Amino acid sequence: MKRFALIGAAGFVAERHIRAIKETGNELVCAMDTFDVMGRMDSYFPEAEFVTSEEELVEFLQSAKEKGESVDYISICSPNYLHIKHIELALKNGCDVICEKPLVIDSEDLDKIKEWEAESRKKVNTVLQLRYHPTILKLKNEIEQSDKDFFDIDLKYITSRGKWYFKSWKGDVTKSGGIATNIGIHFFDMLTWIFGEVQQNNVSVYEATKSSGELILEKAKVNWFLSLDSNDLPEVATKAGKRTFRSIKVDGKEIEFSDGFTDLHTVTYQQILAGNGFGVVDAGESIRLTELRNFNPLAH
Template sequence: MNFAIIGVGGYIAPRHLEAIKDLGHNLVAAYDQNDSVGIMDRYFPDCQFYTDFERFEAYVDSLKGTSQQVEYISICTPNHMHAPHIKFALSHGANAICEKPLVLFEKHIDELAEYERKYGKKVFTVLQLRVHDAILNLKKKVEESGKSSHKVQLTYMTSRGQWYHESWKGDARKSGGLSSNIGVHFFDMLTWIFGESVEITMDEKTALVERGFVKLAKADVQWELTIDKTRLPKHAVESGKTTYRSIKIDGEEFEFSEGFTELHKRVYSDIFAGKGYGLQDARAAVRIVEKIRSI
C-alpha cells in the first residue's frame, strides 16, 4: 500500500517509517516544515519530500488514479494540528493513522466522524499500550479477578530539558499540557481496563508536574506525571535512568518497562488486519485530559 506522512521530521516519525517499511509498504510523499529529515534515507530514499504544504497537497492529488495513489496518511505533527491534518487525509481520499493524542477536544471526534461518513475513509489512532503484551495480560488478569473496584497508583516521570519549554510541547495551547502530551496513553490504558471516568480532581498542576485523582467505573486512580528530573526516585538516578514508570494495582507493582520497540508495527499490523482502533476508542482518554486542562 502507498503511504504519505505529515510531520516526518518529528521525534515519533521514525517509528512510523520503520513500521511502513518493515511491513512491506511504500512511502511516496512526505511533508515537514523543517528540512532536517535525513532519516528518510534509511527507509525511503526515493520518497518525494516537501516543506511547502501546498506542493505536498498538489503532489498527493496528482497521484490519484495512478499506481502510487495514497491510501494512508500517517500524522506525526504537533497535537493541535492533528484534527486539521486528519481532515486533510480524509478529504483527499486517504485513511488517516494519527499519533496520540488523537485530538485535543472531544468535539473534534464528532467532527471527524462526519468527515468519515462524508468521504468514506477511516481514522485510526495509535493506542500502542493496548497492544503491549504486559498490558494485555493485565487486562485479562483484572477481568478474571471478578473485583468491582480497584485501587491504582500511576507515576510517570520522564526528564525533559529546557528545549521542551521552548518547543510546541511546552505551549499548552499546542500540546494540551502535560496530561495531553505525555499522559493521554496512560489514561487510555486505564479507561480501557477499568472503564470510563466518573470524577476528576487535581492536587497540583504546573508546567513541570500534574497530579490528581480520577475515579473510573472500576478503579480509584491516584496519578502523577512530571518532566522534572529532581522528582526521579533515588534508585532510578543511581542506575542512570531518566525515566521512571510505576503502576500499582491494589498495592501490587505492575512491571511494564520493556517491550516498547515493536508497538507501532503491531498497531499498523492490526489496522491492516481490520482490528485497528478508531475515533470512538480515543474518546474516553480525550475527555479526561480535556477536563484536566479546564480545572
C-alpha cells in the same frame, strides 16, 4: 502493498511510523515536514518524495491520483494542535488516516472527524499501542477474570525534559494540550480501557511541569502523578542514571512493562491494515479526561 504519505516526518515519533511502514511491507511515497534536514529517510525510503508544505503535499496527492497511483494512507505525526487540520486534509484527498495520539486536543473535534469520515467513506485510526503490550493485555485479562469489583491503582510517570521543551510547541498548552495530554494520555487510555469509564476526576496539582490527582473509574480508584522534572525522579532511577521512571501498582503490586513500550508501532500498523484499528470512539475517553486542563486556572 499500500502507498503511504507521512506528515511530520522530522518529529521524534515519526521514525517509528516510517519503520512500521517498512516492516509491514508497504511503501512510503511522500513525506512532508517544514524542517528540511531529513537524512533519516535514506535508511528507509530513499526514493520517497519530500515536500516542505501542505500545498506541495496536496499537489503530490492529486498528481498521484491522476496517474492511477493514489496514496492509500496518510500517517500524521505533526504537533498535536495540527492533527485536526491534517486529518481533514487526508480525508478530503481520499486517504485513510493513521494519527499519533492524541488524536485531537479538544474532544469537540471528534464529532467533526466522524462527519468527515462519513462524507469521505474513509477511516481515521489512532495509535494506542499500550493496548497491544503483552503485560497490559495480561493485566486486562486478569482484571476481567477477577472476583474483585474494585481496585486501587497508583500511577507515577516521570520523564525528564530539558529547557528546549518549554520553548517548543510542547511547552505551549494551547498547542500540546499540556502535560496530561503530552505524557499522560498513553496511561489514561490504558487505565480507562481496562478499568472502565471516568466517574470522577479530581485534580490536586496542575502546573507546567507536573500534575497529579485522583481518578475514580468504574472499577478502580487511581492516584496519579505526572512530572517532567528530574528532581521528582526516585533514587532507584537516579542511581541507575535513568531520566525516566514508570510505575503502575494494582492493589500494591507493581506491574512491570518498561520493556517493549516503544516497539509496538509495527504491531499497530499490522492491526490497522488488517481492519482492526482503533478509531474515534476508542480515543474519546482519554481525550475527554485530559481536558482537565480546562477546569484549572493553573493550566494556563
